Amino acid sequence: MRVSSFLLALLSALPATAQDAARGAATFQHHCATCHGVAADGAGPMAAVLTVPPTDLTRLAAGGAFPTIRVVMRIDGRDALVAHGSPMPLFGQLYDRQDTTILAPDGTPVLTSRDIADLVAHLVAVQQ
Numbered sequence: 001m002r003v004s005s006f007l008l009a010l011l012s013a014l015p016a017t018a019q020d021a022a023r024g025a026a027t028f029q030h031h032c033a034t035c036h037g038v039a040a041d042g043a044g045p046m047a048a049v050l051t052v053p054p055t056d057l058t059r060l061a062a063g064g065a066f067p068t069i070r071v072v073m074r075i076d077g078r079d080a081l082v083a084h085g086s087p088m089p090l091f092g093q094l095y096d097r098q099d100t101t102i103l104a105p106d107g108t109p110v111l112t113s114r115d116i117a118d119l120v121a122h123l124v125a126v127q128q
Contacts, residue, residue, distance in 0.1 A: 019102060024122030027115055031091055032057075040126045054088075061127040065105035071120055072102075072112045092116070 028040065035054040037043040042056040060067055073079040076092030095115035102110050102117045112120075 019121030020118045021121040021125045023115075024118035024120065025125075027095075027119050028122050031094065032119075035088075040123065057123055058126050058128045060123065066124050066127060068102065068104035068120060069108065069110055071123060072110050072116055075116050075119065076112060095119075 028036075029038065032040075033044055035044045035046045035050065036057050037047070037054070040057040042054045044054060047054050060071065070079070074088065076095070078092075092113070095113045098114040099111055100114045100117050102112060102120060104110055
């Protein structure tokens with residue numbers, strides 16, 4: 001408990017950095033659009049051959065706030081479900097390890113790579 005309080009305090013002390021949605025869009029087109037589609041709607045050219053259909057990423061915030069923490073953890077592989085056989089490949093190792101902190105909608109700081117932070121900014125921008 002004391003360790004998690006310490007980590008939260010440490011992350012809170014780091015400044016949240018500006019995210020580059022245009023850079024994130026380029027990353028999305030290069031690594032994600034094949035399955036999730038150019039419009040991030042789940043209708044990529046590989047969707048028809050996948051056992052589990054890709055998620056419509058434009059609807060992630062449909063239930064309220066954008067799920068920043070869940071999205072970061074799915075992309076970088078920290079989500080335990082992803083690590084144990086999700087149909088989505090792990091991409092965290094492909095992105096630079098220039099760490100940065102972004103804020104979830106509730107103000108929770110999230111440590112991730114700069115590339116993933118930019119990708120999250122793009123996904124936030126495409127929400128319907």
